[in-house]
Amino acid sequence: MPFLRQDDYLPPLLFHNTYVNTIYPSLFRQVSDLHYQRERIDTPDGDFLDLDWATQGRDKLVMVLHGLESSAERGYIKGMIRRFGMEGWDGLGINFRGCSGEPNRLLRTYHIGETGDLDWVLRHVVAKNQYREIVLIGFSLGGNVVLKYLGEQEDRLFPQITKGIAISVPCEVMSANEEFNKWKNWIYMRRFLLSLNPKMHAKAQLFPDQYRISIPNPRSFDEFDGAFTAPVHGFDSAEDYWTRNSxxxxxxxxxxxxxxxxxxxxxxxxxxxxxYDLAEQSPLFHLKTPRYGGHCGFYTPGKRNVFWSEEQAWRFVGSALPKI
Known part of the structure; x- marks a missing residue:
């Protein structure tokens, strides 16, 4: 399908600024009318995953994956689940390992290409025999996981999964990392590393026989992924990690x-x-590149508290698109 480079997202003038549209919703958005019930499931390797459910007893489910150092409690996750709930869908927010408010049990955590945990959650959900339709939605890191999983599975995908949606995704990780290293993103880099570095030190203390810190205080993803993500998760280097998981x-x-x-x-x-080239060549892959939106932003004013990205996701799911 040809890519959809439509400027149908027109935020208020202040939100034409990418930093405002990224930071304001992240800090101030509240979705107070959505309430979760938490379920903890054990993983095959002895760890656990926390799942946040918003259910109405329906037979359709939207599963939403968050971004780096985020959680299912964030406004953009709850907002998406709430939008689908308005149409009578159950919702599930998946917390990656170590992101639910409690450290996970093992040295390993999560990363931008970790699809095994998503598959395990899907097996758990499908085994309930409740849902005839499942839609996967991921933001940023979680969006990369969704796209990678859908491509990995190819002909093995659970038949209940009918559509996938990914938002604000660094789908070519190597070059996106180079872009993120630029001065324009220093405030975001600082925020991420203020969360990631203490987790790395905590893991080193808990697992001294399995892991030793090579760079005490990484100042970039290059350093952090080289010092922690790659060796802990079985990659040869940061570059190997980025390349294999794009x-x-x-x-x-x-x-x-x-x-x-x-x-x-x-x-x-x-x-x-x-x-754009992939969207032009594929009847199944659809690409929207609005002029504004920031990163996981897409702020939209109004009493309904529904953001543009959430409305676009619902319209896509509600449309009659074939699969092969």
């Missing part, structure tokens, strides 16, 4: 209708994260 290479293998929304003003993304 979802861009998996998109051509996806066999269900899938939507990627990446704002042109998203400072986290490189030009390679806007795969």
């Amino acid at each position: 979802s861009l290479q998996f998109i051509p293998k996806i066999k269900i209708p899938t939507l990627l929304i990446n704002a042109l003003d998203d400072t986290f993304l490189s030009p390679a994260c806007f795969p």
